[in-house]
Amino acid sequence: QLKQNYYASVCPNVESIVRGAVNAKFKQTFVTVPATLRLFFHDCFVSGCDASVIVASANGNTAEKDHPDNLSLAGDGFDTVIKAKKAVDAVSQCRNKVSCADILALATRDVIVLAGGPSYKVELGRLDGLVSTAASVEGNLPHPDFKLDKLNSMFASRGLNQADMIALSAAHTLGFSHCSKFSNRLYSFNSGNKVDPTLDPNYANQLKGMCPKNVDPTIAVNMDPTTPTKFDNVYYKNLQQKKGLFESDQALFTDARSRPTVNAWAGNATAFNQAFITAMTKLGRFGVKTGRNGNIRRDCGVFN
Numbered sequence: 001q002l003k004q005n006y007y008a009s010v011c012p013n014v015e016s017i018v019r020g021a022v023n024a025k026f027k028q029t030f031v032t033v034p035a036t037l038r039l040f041f042h043d044c045f046v047s048g049c050d051a052s053v054i055v056a057s058a059n060g061n062t063a064e065k066d067h068p069d070n071l072s073l074a075g076d077g078f079d080t081v082i083k084a085k086k087a088v089d090a091v092s093q094c095r096n097k098v099s100c101a102d103i104l105a106l107a108t109r110d111v112i113v114l115a116g117g118p119s120y121k122v123e124l125g126r127l128d129g130l131v132s133t134a135a136s137v138e139g140n141l142p143h144p145d146f147k148l149d150k151l152n153s154m155f156a157s158r159g160l161n162q163a164d165m166i167a168l169s170a171a172h173t174l175g176f177s178h179c180s181k182f183s184n185r186l187y188s189f190n191s192g193n194k195v196d197p198t199l200d201p202n203y204a205n206q207l208k209g210m211c212p213k214n215v216d217p218t219i220a221v222n223m224d225p226t227t228p229t230k231f232d233n234v235y236y237k238n239l240q241q242k243k244g245l246f247e248s249d250q251a252l253f254t255d256a257r258s259r260p261t262v263n264a265w266a267g268n269a270t271a272f273n274q275a276f277i278t279a280m281t282k283l284g285r286f287g288v289k290t291g292r293n294g295n296i297r298r299d300c301g302v303f304n
């Protein structure tokens with residue numbers, strides 16, 4: 001039921017208004033890009049693409065954003081949506097006509113373009129969800145120690161196949177991770193190996209330098225050591241060189257079932273870009289709210 005020109009009559013310039021707000025935010029900080037992209041993923045995976053992740057805890061309700069798996073979402077992603085919503089609502093014709101969920105979907109496309117990634121048409125018409133609980137997050141987001149089977153099943157239950165999962169994982173071509181998310185791979189992997197044997201030893205040493213034991217928990221490192229601010233297929237080239245930061249990244253190359261796709265996209269940026277667009281479009285359809293199951297939030301962080 002989503003469609004590209006959903007707001008054509010009520011807010012015909014919504015795309016350029018959102019783009020303007022995203023560009024302004026991007027000029028302030030590059031973090032806008034990875035923060036917004038990850039926010040969209042965490043929103044869609046938990047009760048669908050309905051901006052439920054943006055709601056703040058209030059009135060005794062602990063919202064999604066306060067679940068441990070969401071505490072590392074960077075504030076700049078939330079701020080991007082709030083600023084774009086403000087820009088949309090500043091146009092009287094558009095006021096309270098465009099959902100926060102759609103603004104997040106548009107802003108996500110726009111940040112990918114700003115980082116040099118492919119542009120694509122965004123389907124619109126999502127309503128904002130009426131529920132956001134921390135409890136609903138539990139078990140619904142992938143963890144960095146997941147391997148292929150767990151990743152595939154979590155994505156499959158959202159209509160995304162293995163190719164979609166591999167394409168979307170390339171979001172880790174941008175952005176940062178805190179040391180705690182992967183330090184087990186450096187210091188305490190298993191009984192036989194302190195360092196994960198699927199990690200390049202030189203890269204492991206570099207990571208140890210940036211993430212010494214007992215490092216300040218606020219320290220974060222680039223997830224793509226080669227082109228951290230470019231949206232590109234270097235993510236797959238890193239996996240070929242055993243430079244995937246998480247086990248969930250490196251597993252895509254280690255596992256013979258997914259390796260052919262990694263190799264194909266490492267060698268063909270155009271094919272990767274197309275697969276990424278397909279997967280993002282499918283992700284954006286998941287769990288969409290319509291009719292009485294949603295509304296258009298006046299403030300993205302607060303239920304009406």
Ligand code: HEM
Nearest residue numbers: 034038041072074142143144168171175176177178181248
């Ligand atoms: C496949 C399973 C995935 C796992 C296990 C995973 C896990 C993680 C973890 C642990 C972090 C670091 C968080 C931190 O310490 O700050 C992270 C960052 C990030 N993830 Fe994922 N993720 C996955 C898939 C995705 C997908 C599908 C997307 C988007 C389409 C995505 C986008 C991002 C981005 C952009 C960042 C960087 C955020 C920033 O710099 O603020 N991830 N992910």
Ligand SMILES: [Ca+2]
Nearest residue numbers: 043046048052
């Ligand atoms: Ca959601």
Ligand SMILES: [Ca+2]
Nearest residue numbers: 173224227230
């Ligand atoms: Ca990159």
